[in-house]
Amino acid sequence: MKNLAVIFLLVVVSFAGCRSGSGGPPQGDPSLVVSHHYELVIDGTAYFRQDEVHPGFILGGNTGAWSERLTYPESGELMGGLGHGILRFPGGDAANDYCWVYELEEGEDWKIKIDEYVAFLKENRMKPLFGVNIFDHEYNGIQHNALAEAVALVEYMKDQGLGGGYYELGNENDGPWNDYDGQQLTINEYLEKYIPIAEAMKAADPEIKLLGPAVSGYDNPGQHKPYIEGFIEGMRGRRDLVDYFSYHYYGETWIDRSNNNRINLDRPQSLAGQARDIRGQLAAAGLSDVKLAITEYNAAVWGESNVDNCVIEQGLWLADFIGEAFCHLDMATVWISLTPAYEPGKKSGDPHALIDEGANPPCPARNYWPCALAFKALANGDRDNPVRVLQVNSPAPTSQMTVYATRAADESWAGVLLINKGKTAVTVEASMDNFPGFTEVRGWRMGEKEYNQGYNNEKTLVEFVPDCEGNVISLLLPPLSLVGISAHCSGE
Numbered sequence: 001m002k003n004l005a006v007i008f009l010l011v012v013v014s015f016a017g018c019r020s021g022s023g024g025p026p027q028g029d030p031s032l033v034v035s036h037h038y039e040l041v042i043d044g045t046a047y048f049r050q051d052e053v054h055p056g057f058i059l060g061g062n063t064g065a066w067s068e069r070l071t072y073p074e075s076g077e078l079m080g081g082l083g084h085g086i087l088r089f090p091g092g093d094a095a096n097d098y099c100w101v102y103e104l105e106e107g108e109d110w111k112i113k114i115d116e117y118v119a120f121l122k123e124n125r126m127k128p129l130f131g132v133n134i135f136d137h138e139y140n141g142i143q144h145n146a147l148a149e150a151v152a153l154v155e156y157m158k159d160q161g162l163g164g165g166y167y168e169l170g171n172e173n174d175g176p177w178n179d180y181d182g183q184q185l186t187i188n189e190y191l192e193k194y195i196p197i198a199e200a201m202k203a204a205d206p207e208i209k210l211l212g213p214a215v216s217g218y219d220n221p222g223q224h225k226p227y228i229e230g231f232i233e234g235m236r237g238r239r240d241l242v243d244y245f246s247y248h249y250y251g252e253t254w255i256d257r258s259n260n261n262r263i264n265l266d267r268p269q270s271l272a273g274q275a276r277d278i279r280g281q282l283a284a285a286g287l288s289d290v291k292l293a294i295t296e297y298n299a300a301v302w303g304e305s306n307v308d309n310c311v312i313e314q315g316l317w318l319a320d321f322i323g324e325a326f327c328h329l330d331m332a333t334v335w336i337s338l339t340p341a342y343e344p345g346k347k348s349g350d351p352h353a354l355i356d357e358g359a360n361p362p363c364p365a366r367n368y369w370p371c372a373l374a375f376k377a378l379a380n381g382d383r384d385n386p387v388r389v390l391q392v393n394s395p396a397p398t399s400q401m402t403v404y405a406t407r408a409a410d411e412s413w414a415g416v417l418l419i420n421k422g423k424t425a426v427t428v429e430a431s432m433d434n435f436p437g438f439t440e441v442r443g444w445r446m447g448e449k450e451y452n453q454g455y456n457n458e459k460t461l462v463e464f465v466p467d468c469e470g471n472v473i474s475l476l477l478p479p480l481s482l483v484g485i486s487a488h489c490s491g492e
Contacts, residue, residue, distance in 0.1 A: 032478055032479070033424050033425060034424065035422065035424035035425065036424075037426070038394060038401065038426060038428050039428075039431070040392060040393060040396075040403060040428060040431065041392075041430075041433055042390055042392055042393070042405045042414070042416065042431070042433065043433045043434050044407055044411075044414060044432065044435040046390060047390060047391065048390060049327065052386035052387065052388060053388070053406075055375070055383045055386075055387060056083060056085015056127075057086055057127075057331045057332075058322070058325050058326055058329060058330075058331065059322065059332070059371070059383060060129065060332060061086075061088065061333055061334055061336075062087070062088045062089075062091055062333050062337055063088070063089055063336070063337050064090060064091030064092070064094060064112075064336065064339060065090035065094050065103075065110035066110060066111050066339075067111065067338045067357050068111035068112060069361070069362050070338060071119075074362045074363070075362050076124040078363075078364060078368070079124065081372050082354065082368070082371050083375035083381075084124075084383070085125075086129050086331065086333065087121065087127075087337070088129040088130075089112075089117050089128070090112070090130075091336070092172070093171050093177075093178065093183075094110070094131070095131025095133060095170065095171040096133060096134075096135060096178065096183045097137075098131070098133055099137060099139060099149070100114045100133075101149050101152065118160045121162065122160075128162055128165040128166060129165075129211075130153065130166070130168070131167075131170075131214075132146075132153065132169045132170070132197065133146055133149070134146050134173075134193040134197055146193070146197065147200055150169075150197050150200065151200045151201060151203075153167075154167070154201050154204040154205045155205070157205075158204075158205050163207055163208075164207035164208055165208055166209045166210075166211065166244075167209070168246055169193070169194050169211070169212050170185075170190065170193070170212070170213070172214060172215070173213070173214070174216055174224065174226075174227045176223075187213070187230030187234070188230065190212075190227070191231070195234070195238070195241060198241040198242070202240060209243040210241060210242055210243050211242075211244040211246040211293055211295065212246060213245075214246050214247070215228060215231070216247070216248050217247065217248055224247075228278065229281065231245070232281050232282055233285060235285065235287060236286060239289070242290055244290065244291045244293040244330065245290055245292055246293040246294070246295045247294060248295065248297065248335075249274075250297065250300055250301050251263060251298070251321075252267065252300045253301060254300070254303060255301070255308060256304055257303070257305050261300070262308055263299045263313040263314055263317055264317075265317060266398070268321040268323075268402075269320075269324065269402075271321070271324045271328050271329075272327070275292055279292060291331065292328070292329050293329065293330060293332065294329060294332045294333070295331070295332075296334075297332060298317075298318070298336075298352045299313070299314045299317035299318065300314075309342050312480045313480070314351070314366075315369065315370035315446070315451050316419055316421060318367060318370045318371055319371070319482050320402050322374040322378070323402060323419070326378055326387075326389050326404060326406060327389055334354065334371060336352050336353055337353075337355055338354070338362065339353045339355075340353065340356065341354075341357070341358060341365035341366075341455075343356070343365065343455050351367075354368045354371060363456040364454065364455070364456060364457070364460075365455055369446055369450075369451065369454045370446065370482055372461070373417075373444055373461060373484050374484070376415075376442070377404075377415045377417040377484025377485060378484075380408065380413050381486075385408065385410070387406040387409060388406065389404075389406055390414075391405075392405050400426070401419060401422070401426060401428075402419045403418050411489060413489060414432065414487050414489065415487070416473075417482075417484050417485075418482070418484070420477035420479065420480065420482075420483075423480065425479055426476075427474070428474070429472055429473070429475075430474075430475070431472050432472070432473065433471070435471055436490045437471070437489070438468070438490065439488050439489070439490050441473070441485060441486070441487045442485070442486040443464060443466055443486070444461040444462060444464075444483075445482070445483050446461055446481065446482045447479070447480060447482075448480050448481070466485065473485060
């Protein structure tokens, strides 16, 4: 399947079928140089994958125990606009240190306690994805047993009405950055902790879903491969102890003053091969029904550098990855939904942030909008109802343009996401075959100018009316832009 860009077009049509719209150049922009014209075919009966996809799990999020403004109502409202149906906590390597018992009873090491996380989930109708501390630890001279507290965690969540939740054991324990405090483990050492804790947690609540090994990536043959292969082999014959294989996906792994790395817009397309390889290994070990989750993703990890921080390429990368996730994953949680955000001119902040916790109240950061667009296009702004992923017949090279398409499982609407990665404009004719007439078409566009003005700007997404004749939709994609379409079907 080829991919599709992120513009959502808002069109209300009073009859079954489309009428001519205003899909021309963005208002106020100079004449654009169009380098390519592409004719696409999207067949409403040709499925890319045979199973239904649940948008709230593909559009999941991360938050940290350090983010005290999680309790603000604006945080929940903004996450709702991203389609989060599941929220990972306590955030990255905090899972290796967070003692939920100590924090709940008396701790002051972290800003958010488990009861506040639970309240947020209930208020915003999200599933829990809790990062489990697999290390015994000590507070104030008192020893805390990791296995006992993992079991107590499951029982606590069940008592709170959140039984059958999702739990990921450890975090990036393959990583040398965890060596300083003894939290880097060989895969055998990880399995020695994982297996007894998983057995005990499942005994406490057989309905829970377990994720592992939370490995930090895929590509490094000396670091990632032993974890991937070793965990899968360690689970052979232990299907009862693993429900999702989990790992992390950062595009250009490390951008720092010490290197010349930049955001790589081709990296989202590597997900297909990785997913195929991991699923193949799982099947060979008798684990073919284990699902695949990426519990952290973003365009890069940034060191001491402001190179490519919050630029349009990051927005394109995020939307493109979400499209690939709909095609190849069962769960994905973006890094990171809520944390102090980077913005040019600020002294500090995280370029990964989607929502700026440093603002009062929390507000959208630049990277909020490409993810919100993908939600509107590929899920019709509805995280709860399943979708089918469609094949897209596109002549465009994925280095130039990617296109993704979905259809509601009840066939009431279709969505398309288009991403123009090039520095020139392209025109597109999308033939929507084997769909009934469209009664309403919605769309939004976001280019570099809109992205750069997207901090705390509710008008970032530009609404426009596409040119539409019958079931053929014509679009102009400006350079480095996202376009998304949601077309409601007549039902005839």
